[in-house]
Amino acid sequence: MAHPPEPPEAVSAVVRPLRRDAQRNREVVLAAARRMFAEHGAECAFEDIAREAGVGVGTVYRRFPDRRTLIEAILEQRVADVASVGADALATAEPWAAARLFIGSTARMQLEDRGLRELLQDSGFVSAGLAMLRERIAPVAAELARRLRDGGGARQDVTGQDLLVMIRMLASLTPEAAGRPATAATGVERYLDLVLSGLHPPPEETRKEE
Numbered sequence: 001m002a003h004p005p006e007p008p009e010a011v012s013a014v015v016r017p018l019r020r021d022a023q024r025n026r027e028v029v030l031a032a033a034r035r036m037f038a039e040h041g042a043e044c045a046f047e048d049i050a051r052e053a054g055v056g057v058g059t060v061y062r063r064f065p066d067r068r069t070l071i072e073a074i075l076e077q078r079v080a081d082v083a084s085v086g087a088d089a090l091a092t093a094e095p096w097a098a099a100r101l102f103i104g105s106t107a108r109m110q111l112e113d114r115g116l117r118e119l120l121q122d123s124g125f126v127s128a129g130l131a132m133l134r135e136r137i138a139p140v141a142a143e144l145a146r147r148l149r150d151g152g153g154a155r156q157d158v159t160g161q162d163l164l165v166m167i168r169m170l171a172s173l174t175p176e177a178a179g180r181p182a183t184a185a186t187g188v189e190r191y192l193d194l195v196l197s198g199l200h201p202p203p204e205e206t207r208k209e210e
Contacts, residue, residue, distance in 0.1 A: 026063045029053045033064075034074050037115035042071060044115070068127075071119070075129025078116060081109065082133055086140035095152030096196070099144050103163055104192050106137065107170035111188065117171055137164065148199060155201045166195045 032053035036044040046067075050057040064070040089102035110117040119125055142160030149156055170191055 022063075025055060025059055029055060029060050029063050030070075030073055030077075033060075033070055034077065037071075037074055038113040040114065042067075042115040042118050071115075072127065072129045074115070075119075075127060075133065078109075078113075079129060079133050079136060082106065083136050085109070086136060089140060089144060095144070095147040095154070099148055099152075099163065099199075100192060100196060102140060102144055103166050103170065103195070104188060107167050107192075108188055110167075110171035111173065120168075120171075153201070154199045158199050162199070169195060 029049065033044075033049045036049050036052055040048070046060050047057050049070075050060045053060070064073065085102060085105045089098045089105075092098035092101055110120060119127065119130060138160060140160075141163040145154075145158050145160045145163055148154035148158055170188060173188070173191065
């Protein structure tokens with residue numbers, strides 16, 4: 001007699017969490033991949049990741065069978081990073097300080113992570129992680145733009161999309177413009193001042209309001 005197929009819950013119950021050592025290997029590989037990804041870009045070789053992690057390349061493939069799986073795992077962590085920056089910005093009461101924190105931090109995140117920057121600039125790359133990152137960042141930008149308009153004296157046509165464009169502009173700075181690692185913060189701060197100044201109303205609009 002044929003047995004009926006197992007219900008979905010019975011099948012899923014077979015899936016068990018990774019053993020402690022396997023979970024540790026995954027974390028070590030992911031941390032190494034994130035470092036290599038940031039320094040060398042999204043196409044860094046699995047062999048180099050294994051060397052950085054101090055494991056065999058087979059261990060890398062067991063934890064992440066292909067590049068997309070690895071990229072999605074890295075992006076999952078980046079989504080959490082962006083969410084943290086957004087929360088800090090929204091908790092900052094002064095509108096201009098909040099906008100500066102949000103724009104500057106997310107731009108630096110890309111400047112310091114070549115792989116993330118490459119993926120965000122690649123319009124042909126479709127990813128659940130990138131989609132989630134954009135979903136997290138857009139509402140924060142919209143709310144910060146509203147605060148700038150309502151309580152910060154910014155020009156009244158400022159939108160969240162404008163803030164996102166500013167982030168992309170700053171993230172596209174060359175190392176020479178942004179400053180080498182020792183002076184990168186100073187370089188970004190200068191350009192951040194310049195782009196934020198563009199959010200203030202033109203002088204003629206200020207005079208009309210007065």
